[in-house]
Amino acid sequence: MTTLTTPRTNAAQRWRTALAAVEGPELVLLGVLALLWVGLALGTDTFLSGVNVQNILSSVAPVALIGIGMTAVIVTGGIDVSVGSAVAVVMVVVGEAITTQHAGMGTALLIAVVVGGLLGAFNGVVIALTGVHPIVMTFATLNLFRFLSLEIFGSGNLDGVPDTLQLLGGGGSGRLLGVPNSWWLSMLIAAAVWVYMRHRPSGRHWYAIGGDANAARLAGIRVRRRVIAAYVLVGVMTGLAGCVLIGSGGTVQQNSGTGLELKVIAAVVIGGTSILGGRGTVLGTLLGALLVGTVTSAVTILNWPSQLANLFVGIFIVLAVGTDVLRERRRRAL
DSSP states (O other): OOOOOOHHHHHHHHHHHHHHTSOHHHHHHHHHHHHHHHHHHHHOSSTTSHHHHHHHHHHHHHHHHHHHHHHHHHHTTOOOTTHHHHHHHHHHHHHHHHHHSOOOHHHHHHHHHHHHHHHHHHHHHHHHHHOOOHHHHHHHHHHHHHHHHHHHHTTSOBOOOOGGGGGGTSSGGGEETTEEHHHHHHHHHHHHHHHHHHHSHHHHHHHHHHHOHHHHHHTTOOHHHHHHHHHHHHHHHHHHHHHHHHHTOSOBOTTTTTTHHHHHHHHHHHTTOOTTSSOOOHHHHHHHHHHHHHHHHHHHHTTOOTHHHHHHHHHHHHHHHHHHHHHHHHHHHO
16 A cells, blocks of 8 residues: 655654754753743844844854864863863964964964864863863863963054954854854854764764763773864864954954853853763754853843843753753663
8 A cells, every 4th residue: 555645744754853853952942042032022122133133143153163162072071161261372373374474364264273173182182191180181271271372462462453354253244144154154063063973973972972981982982082083173163263253353352262161161051961971962052152142132231230141141050950960860760
């Protein structure tokens, strides 16, 4: 007997497949974001204005880019708190190349990716080969990279950086269809990394390492190599984020990247990535970054004290971590 399929059936199957790819925390985040956006749209006149939405996406893009790499790192059971300082190193090196050597956009991007990748590789190699705890190692390099950036800066800021990277800045020519190019870039890379982590064996290895590194090693996974790869990825994403930040303005300041690591880790954790390792997606990280950006924008538009943004983000982090711990306890009890 032949089974007939209709266009409506095919469409329903596609929707079920798409929904199956979205995990529980991501659906919750989508719901929270929808409620926030609807409530702010009804309660204010400016939240859904084109300018404000563009500002949110532009400010969120660097966090999302680094968050893509941070997701891989945290999934392996690690963490990298040095990304803010690494951004400062990338920005001053690329800024100097653009200002003094008249580097073009392609050259600037290549320099940023190489410098960021090397900084990430340094963290990854030491962590993988020595077994030092990632938070200890990256806290050390947070200070080392910041010192390095200050030495390169000299005694002042880097002013008058040419608009070579303006296409990534989110203003003027830095938009496509009204959306900042930096956000398009974030979504494109997130989609590629999501497919890699979900469907490629080497991408799934990161989850196995985060679940049980010893078991992963016994299963034939080259744990050290995969851990180093995760830190190189976050380094490369840091390089791209540095280019986005340079494209947003003509000045590279000595305090560039300060506190950025906290926003990135908040976005990743709020997005459902387990701080214990073994679980998480870059889609959740993008949504987490959007939630952090939405809360910050809402506090500004409503003329509330700026400290409330940190309070609300902190509450979201506590809820996310608490849910993750309870989920892990239930899993172990079974």
